[in-house]
Amino acid sequence: MPHPVELHSLTKTYGERTVVDRVSFHVGQGEIVGFLGPNGAGKTTTLRMIAGYLAPTSGQVTVAGHDVIRSPSASASAVGYAPERPALYDSFDVLGYLRFVARAKRVHRADMASQLDRVVAACRLEAVARSDVYKLSKGYRQRLGLGQALLGQPEVLLLDEPTSGLDPGQISETREVIRSFGSDHSVLLSTHILPEVTLLCDRIAILHHGRLLAIDSPSGLGTAVGRANRVELQVAPGGPPGLKDRLLDVSGVVRVDINDRQAPYSVNCAVESSGNVEAAIARAVSRDWELLALRRHDPSLEDVFLHYVESAA
Amino acid sequence: MSGVLAVYGKEIKLYFRSPIAYFVLAVFLLGTGYFFSYNLFVSGLATMRETFQNMGLLAVILLPAVSMRLFATEYSAGTYELLATLPLAPWEVVVGKYLGALTMLGLMALGTMLDLVPLYLFGAPETTTIISGYLGFLLLGSTCLAIGQLCSSLTRNQIVAALVTVSILLGFWFVGHLQSFQTVQFLRELFLYISFAWHFGEFIEGLARFESLALFVLFSVGALTLNVCALEWRR
Numbered sequence: 001m002p003h004p005v006e007l008h009s010l011t012k013t014y015g016e017r018t019v020v021d022r023v024s025f026h027v028g029q030g031e032i033v034g035f036l037g038p039n040g041a042g043k044t045t046t047l048r049m050i051a052g053y054l055a056p057t058s059g060q061v062t063v064a065g066h067d068v069i070r071s072p073s074a075s076a077s078a079v080g081y082a083p084e085r086p087a088l089y090d091s092f093d094v095l096g097y098l099r100f101v102a103r104a105k106r107v108h109r110a111d112m113a114s115q116l117d118r119v120v121a122a123c124r125l126e127a128v129a130r131s132d133v134y135k136l137s138k139g140y141r142q143r144l145g146l147g148q149a150l151l152g153q154p155e156v157l158l159l160d161e162p163t164s165g166l167d168p169g170q171i172s173e174t175r176e177v178i179r180s181f182g183s184d185h186s187v188l189l190s191t192h193i194l195p196e197v198t199l200l201c202d203r204i205a206i207l208h209h210g211r212l213l214a215i216d217s218p219s220g221l222g223t224a225v226g227r228a229n230r231v232e233l234q235v236a237p238g239g240p241p242g243l244k245d246r247l248l249d250v251s252g253v254v255r256v257d258i259n260d261r262q263a264p265y266s267v268n269c270a271v272e273s274s275g276n277v278e279a280a281i282a283r284a285v286s287r288d289w290e291l292l293a294l295r296r297h298d299p300s301l302e303d304v305f306l307h308y309v310e311s312a313a
Numbered sequence: 314m315s316g317v318l319a320v321y322g323k324e325i326k327l328y329f330r331s332p333i334a335y336f337v338l339a340v341f342l343l344g345t346g347y348f349f350s351y352n353l354f355v356s357g358l359a360t361m362r363e364t365f366q367n368m369g370l371l372a373v374i375l376l377p378a379v380s381m382r383l384f385a386t387e388y389s390a391g392t393y394e395l396l397a398t399l400p401l402a403p404w405e406v407v408v409g410k411y412l413g414a415l416t417m418l419g420l421m422a423l424g425t426m427l428d429l430v431p432l433y434l435f436g437a438p439e440t441t442t443i444i445s446g447y448l449g450f451l452l453l454g455s456t457c458l459a460i461g462q463l464c465s466s467l468t469r470n471q472i473v474a475a476l477v478t479v480s481i482l483l484g485f486w487f488v489g490h491l492q493s494f495q496t497v498q499f500l501r502e503l504f505l506y507i508s509f510a511w512h513f514g515e516f517i518e519g520l521a522r523f524e525s526l527a528l529f530v531l532f533s534v535g536a537l538t539l540n541v542c543a544l545e546w547r548r
Contacts, residue, residue, distance in 0.1 A: 048394075051398040052397070052398055052548075053394055053397050053398050053548070054548055055548040072402070073400045073401075073402060074400075076399060076400040076401075079398065081398045083391070083394050083395070085391050087390075087391050087392045087393075087394045087395035088392070089327065089390075089392060090390075091326075091330035091331060092330075096326065100319060100322065100323045100326075101395070101399065103315065103319035103322065104316060104319040104320070104396075104399040104400070104401055105399060105400060106315055106316075106400065148395070
């Protein structure tokens, strides 16, 4: 049985410039996959090709088993797409706009009212349902953009920066909508917000310069990167000067930053990833200073992201 | 077909929520009404012939204001990204928008029918000539709109779309005059054959010829087909 979204060696070029370079992955049923990548990585172009807005230069995209190029209507029926900049008609009112999208998605007349009610409630649009779109705040516009994507009960939701421009309360509500949709559908979302990916996504795809660098669960990516290259110490004040030099003498320690403005002193050591350097650091410090705590950090998503991007560079 | 109706409904809503539809209708009806009253009460001509001639030229100048926004504003506002990713075939978008614009044209024609009341009261006009004139006006207008919609699909700027459309339409309107400067028979016939004014003039005279009807339909279908191709090409 095909996955709801499958990309096979997807490539998009503009003249000499390759924007998406042989990207292949899939999104499973009930799975939320996050797209991470710096600006210009090719996230939006990839989403647009899956949504059918752009045709790939080569490669293939299938949505719900339908080839996006050969069966555009069938694949578009299976997709709800919310672009980064919500595509709204300003002279419509909110319900009029949603009604147009529902008609275009061939929502049956008998189901129209219930679908509109469900979307309005899910996206918390009740207060502005009769307002003109041009009067909406940025947050409401973003939510209306998400709402139109939910209409027609699509199998796959494609979201380009769905929480950009929202306040913290709205971000939390939007994440809840995505999470509830993702429990039994497939979601592919792009974002710059690293905690959002950790909170929402089952798997993370890292894209850089149009190439897919990695795709795995957050823990899987952390394991693949290896242990973090950072050891944090807390040292009681009052010892002799020269803590920094002592730490730099330890084999494997690359850089030391000490914050001695308040007690206890906080010390950050950048270390080489291989070898067990913590024991050596502990021995070196405890000879002359009182070591209160020592911790090697688990790799954060930021560490993972930077590791892949810097490795690719 | 439901996709066409969805787009059509949206277009109608957008027309009447923007001032352009009212402006075009008002200018067109004021213009044709003025010329009709002048011909009837000052020149004493109780026919629609002169009014139809003015309607044709006004349509060529004003209809680009109706068609200019059809795609250009969708591109510039980013709403085309929604249209292109909904389960709508490009032809459904093109036909839905075109039908919306044709509705505007129909309203313009309908408005001028008020002129027929005094005409039938004070004169004895030929009904078949009037029907032929309206048929010619609708064919000319639908061709103008199809060309305007094609131009709109090629640019993000609706002013550019309107200017290019007016230039093309005026070209086809006046191209018949070039035959006077030609000695080559083929070119003389060609310039006359592609002249919108000449074919429209035939309809005004009550000559609803297949040749003229075919030309307008051919231009309209050709422009709409190119419009669909332009949307496919954008992907």
